[in-house]
Amino acid sequence: MAAHRQDRPWSGQTMRPQVEMLPDYVSDCYLCPGNARVSGARNPEYPQTFVFDNDLPCVGPEAPAEPRPPVGIYRNLPARGVARVVCYSPRHNLTLAELDRSEIETLLHVWQDQYVELGGRPEIAHVLIFENKGEIVGVSNPHPHCQIYATNFVFKTIETEARASQRHLVETGRVLFQDVLAAERQDGRRIIYENELAIAFIPYFARYAYEVFVAPKATHPSLAALSENEVRELAAVLKCVLVKFDNLWRMPFPYVMPLHQAPTDGRDYAGFHFHIELHPPLRKPNLLKYLAGPEIGGGNFLSDTTPDEKAEELHNLPDVHYKQTRP
Numbered sequence: 001m002a003a004h005r006q007d008r009p010w011s012g013q014t015m016r017p018q019v020e021m022l023p024d025y026v027s028d029c030y031l032c033p034g035n036a037r038v039s040g041a042r043n044p045e046y047p048q049t050f051v052f053d054n055d056l057p058c059v060g061p062e063a064p065a066e067p068r069p070p071v072g073i074y075r076n077l078p079a080r081g082v083a084r085v086v087c088y089s090p091r092h093n094l095t096l097a098e099l100d101r102s103e104i105e106t107l108l109h110v111w112q113d114q115y116v117e118l119g120g121r122p123e124i125a126h127v128l129i130f131e132n133k134g135e136i137v138g139v140s141n142p143h144p145h146c147q148i149y150a151t152n153f154v155f156k157t158i159e160t161e162a163r164a165s166q167r168h169l170v171e172t173g174r175v176l177f178q179d180v181l182a183a184e185r186q187d188g189r190r191i192i193y194e195n196e197l198a199i200a201f202i203p204y205f206a207r208y209a210y211e212v213f214v215a216p217k218a219t220h221p222s223l224a225a226l227s228e229n230e231v232r233e234l235a236a237v238l239k240c241v242l243v244k245f246d247n248l249w250r251m252p253f254p255y256v257m258p259l260h261q262a263p264t265d266g267r268d269y270a271g272f273h274f275h276i277e278l279h280p281p282l283r284k285p286n287l288l289k290y291l292a293g294p295e296i297g298g299g300n301f302l303s304d305t306t307p308d309e310k311a312e313e314l315h316n317l318p319d320v321h322y323k324q325t326r327p
């Protein structure tokens with residue numbers, strides 16, 4: 001942490017927030033109901049959520065069957081799987097933060113079904129569900145949606161989390177994430193919001209200024225294992241965090257949001273605790289956290305803020321979306 005540097009002079013590029021008013025429906029949006037996609041397929045007039053196979057998948061049946069073996073020490077294996085898109089709403093101009101709690105709950109059920117269906121396939125080792133939000137993280141279409149990569153390999157961060165969790169369980173008999181939750185509760189300063197069954201906090205080890213973890217309080221390897229009540233309370237906590245994000249600078253708040261769920265390769269993941277991570281790239285309204293020498297070059301994150309003060313900032317914000325209040 002180098003929080004004393006937060007206000008250092010800056011004369012480089014600043015980001016302009018997206019404040020333009022968008023319409024409900026856009027005729028050339030490939031995600032809006034009734035529109036044709038690049039594959040020629042036409043979207044149905046879906047009333048709420050809509051799932052389809054990505055027309056330009058990063059992993060898909062058309063990929064080369066066997067890659068050419070590399071020279072020397074290098075190894076490769078074909079990456080196979082299924083890539084899907086999940087539309088959150090038929091409305092082009094909504095964001096996840098603006099959906100009702102019950103609509104977010106419905107979306108969580110869709111994610112549950114996708115994890116069970118895709119993770120149940122013998123060739124699938126892991127299901128990565130994630131949303132990229134905002135032009136700043138490379139999203140050109142604002143229609144609210146996320147992506148699913150169900151692959152024959154486990155993504156690196158999940159593999160590391162799974163291995164660390166399992167080692168902690170063997171060495172201590174405890175779930176690592178429960179120890180994290182206990183420390184956060186004991187300290188208390190970084191908890192943003194909680195109800196009986198779910199919690200949101202900026203972890204002590206956060207890399208980004210507003211990096212928030214949202215999780216059920218009980219340990220489950222995946223979202224699919226949550227009870228109805230846990231899903232409802234998780235939806236409420238997620239909604240609260242997203243609304244606070246938007247209220248922070250009264251603009252749609254960009255982020256990368258992965259669901260961290262246990263792999264589905266059939267191994268033992270009793271120590272894995274499902275959680276949602278939110279990685280917002282902005283540290284000030286118009287200022288990106290640049291990854292440079294320390295991060296890319298050295299492999300350590302240099303944070304210009306402390307998680308304690310950022311969590312307090314979020315904690316103190318209203319939990320009603322600014323678009324739903326009078327200016």
Ligand SMILES: [Zn+2]
Pocket residue numbers: 025026029030031032033091092143
């Ligand atoms: Zn659209």
Ligand SMILES: [Zn+2]
Pocket residue numbers: 161260275277
């Ligand atoms: Zn994680």
